[in-house]
Amino acid sequence: MQKFFVKDEQIKENRIEITGTDVNHIVNVLRMRKEDTVQINNLSTSENYIAEIIEYSNERITCKVIEKIASKSETNVDIHIYQGLPKADKMELIIQKTTEIGVKKIIPVSMERCIVKLDEKDSLKKVERWQKISEVAAKQSKRDIIPKIENVIKISEVYTKLREYDLFIVCYEEEKKKTLKEVLKSNTIARKIGVLIGPEGGIDISEIQKLKENGAIIVTLGNRILRTETAPIVISSNIIYELEDN
Numbered sequence: 001m002q003k004f005f006v007k008d009e010q011i012k013e014n015r016i017e018i019t020g021t022d023v024n025h026i027v028n029v030l031r032m033r034k035e036d037t038v039q040i041n042n043l044s045t046s047e048n049y050i051a052e053i054i055e056y057s058n059e060r061i062t063c064k065v066i067e068k069i070a071s072k073s074e075t076n077v078d079i080h081i082y083q084g085l086p087k088a089d090k091m092e093l094i095i096q097k098t099t100e101i102g103v104k105k106i107i108p109v110s111m112e113r114c115i116v117k118l119d120e121k122d123s124l125k126k127v128e129r130w131q132k133i134s135e136v137a138a139k140q141s142k143r144d145i146i147p148k149i150e151n152v153i154k155i156s157e158v159y160t161k162l163r164e165y166d167l168f169i170v171c172y173e174e175e176k177k178k179t180l181k182e183v184l185k186s187n188t189i190a191r192k193i194g195v196l197i198g199p200e201g202g203i204d205i206s207e208i209q210k211l212k213e214n215g216a217i218i219v220t221l222g223n224r225i226l227r228t229e230t231a232p233i234v235i236s237s238n239i240i241y242e243l244e245d246n
Contacts, residue, residue, distance in 0.1 A: 001037060001038065001039050001050075002026075002030060002032075002038050002039065002139075003038070003039040003040070003041060003139050003142050004018055004022050004026075004038055004039070004040050004041070004139065005040075005041050005043050005135070005138070005139070005146060006018060006040055006041070006042060006043065007042070007043055007044055008042060008043075008044035008045065011042060014064060014065040015062060015063070015064060015065070016040050016049065016051055016062070016063045016064075016065060017060050017061070017062055017063075018040070018060065018061040018062075018063065019059065019060045019061075022061075023056075023057075023058065023059065023060060023061055024058075026038070026053075026056070026061055027056055027058070027061070032053060032056075033053065033056070034053055034054060034055070034056070035052060035053065036052070036053050037050055037051065037052050037053070037066065038050075038051055038053065038063065039051075039069075039142070040063065041071075041144055043145070043146065046071075046074070046144040046145065047068060048068070048069045048070070048071045048144065049065050049066070049067065049068050049069065050065075050066045050067050050069055051063035051064060051065050051066060052064050052066055071142075071144050073141070073142050073143055073144050074102070074143065074144045074145065075102040075240050075244045076191065076244060076245060077102075077190075077191055077193065077239060077240055077243045077244055078104050078191055078192045078193065079102070079103045079104060079105075079193050079194075079195065079236050079239055079240070080103070080104065080105040080106070080107060080165075080192075080193070080194045080195070081094070081098055081103050081105070081106045081107070081195050081197065081232050081236065082107045082109050082158055082194060082195065082196040082197070083106060083107070083108055083109060083197050083228075083232060084109050084110075084111045084113075084114055084196075084197060084198045084199035084203070084228065085108055085109065085110055085111070085114045085116040085118070085152065085199055086116065086199055086200060086228045086229060087115055087116055087200060090228065090229040091108065091126075091130060092129075092130065092133050093229050094106070094229050094232050094233070095130050095133050095134050095137065095147075095149065096133055096134075096136075096137045097137075097232075097233045098147075098232050098233060098236050099133075099134050099137035099138055099141065099143065099147050100137055100140070100141040101233065101236045101237055101240065102143075102236070102240050103147055103232075103236050104145065104147050104148075105147055105148045105149075105150065106130075106134070106147060106148075106149050106150070107149075107150040107153060108123075108126075108127070108130075108149075108150070108151075108152040108153070109152070109153055109154070109155055109158060109196070110152055110153070110154050110155065111155045111198065111199055111203065111204070111207060112155070112203075112204035112206070112207060113198065113199055113200075113201030113202055113203070113204055114199045114201070115199065115200060115201065116199075118152055123151060123152045124151070126152075127149055127150075127151055127152070130149040131146075131148075131149045134146055134147045134148075134149055155207055155210075158196065158211075159210050159211065159213075159214045160214075161194070162194065162211070162214045162215045162216055163214070163215060164192070164194075165192050165193060165194040166187070166189075166190035166191055166192045166193060167183070167187050167190040167192075167193045167194070167217065168193070168194040168195075168196070168211075168215060168216045168217065169183060169193065169194070169195050169196070169216070169217050169219055169235070170195075170196045170203070170208070170211050170216045170217065170218045170219070171195070171196070171197055171198070171219060171220075171221055171226075171231050171235060172198070172202075172203055172208060172218050172219070172220070173202060173220075173225050174205075174208075175218045175219055175220040176220060177220070178217070178218065178219050178220065179219060179220055179222075180219045180220070180221055180235060180238055181238075181242075182219075183217055183219055184238070184239065184242040184243060185242070188242075188243065190243065191243075193239060193243075195232065195235055195236070195239075196211065196216070197228060197231045197232050197235075198228065199228055200227075200228050221234060221235065
């Protein structure tokens with residue numbers, strides 16, 4: 001069953017109105033009609049409904065609530081990925097896959113070894129596109145939230161944010177001893193977790209030193225070097241496997 005997101009003001013008693021680009025998708029792509037059913041999530045409350053289409057036009061779709069349903073699609077581990085800006089469309093893959101896995105926020109980071117440099121105008125355009133990718137992936141995986149894609153920040157801004165987390169992990173290819181498994185096993189009650197992944201060129205040693213000074217835990221992901229677009233998928237999967245519902 002297809003899932004769509006609405007805001008609180010779109011729900012009135014037992015009626016829900018779907019507007020925007022979802023209307024075209026429902027009517028012209030999915031070719032749904034009256035009496036077809038959809039799953040609808042209220043982004044304001046994370047409540048889920050099964051609803052029946054009772055009216056549709058090119059501007060809006062009106063649905064009647066059939067029942068309110070429980071959902072267990074959200075993990076109790078709040079993972080934020082700080083991703084060093086990668087080349088080409090790698091960020092799109094990272095957003096899509098980590099959204100499917102259960103990450104709740106992704107923050108693009110401009111770092112010393114980033115090949116990609118974005119000015120403010122380009123950055124805003126990119127973030128707008130990335131947020132749309134997050135929304136589509138959230139619908140597909142039946143999330144109860146759409147992960148937020150933050151504006152691009154500098155690595156210096158990351159240093160001041162580390163203390164907001166129960167645990168802040170940095171994946172670094174030069175770390176040989178401390179493993180992700182070891183860190184997770186000793187932090188089983190951590191619920192808000194930040195993760196920093198470097199760009200293709202890796203993390204500069206000066207950045208590693210600053211991260212350590214501010215409380216980050218530096219880990220290895222194993223004997224094989226992962227691509228920048230692979231690492232966030234692997235680490236978020238492992239965190240949820242180890243800590244979800246503990």
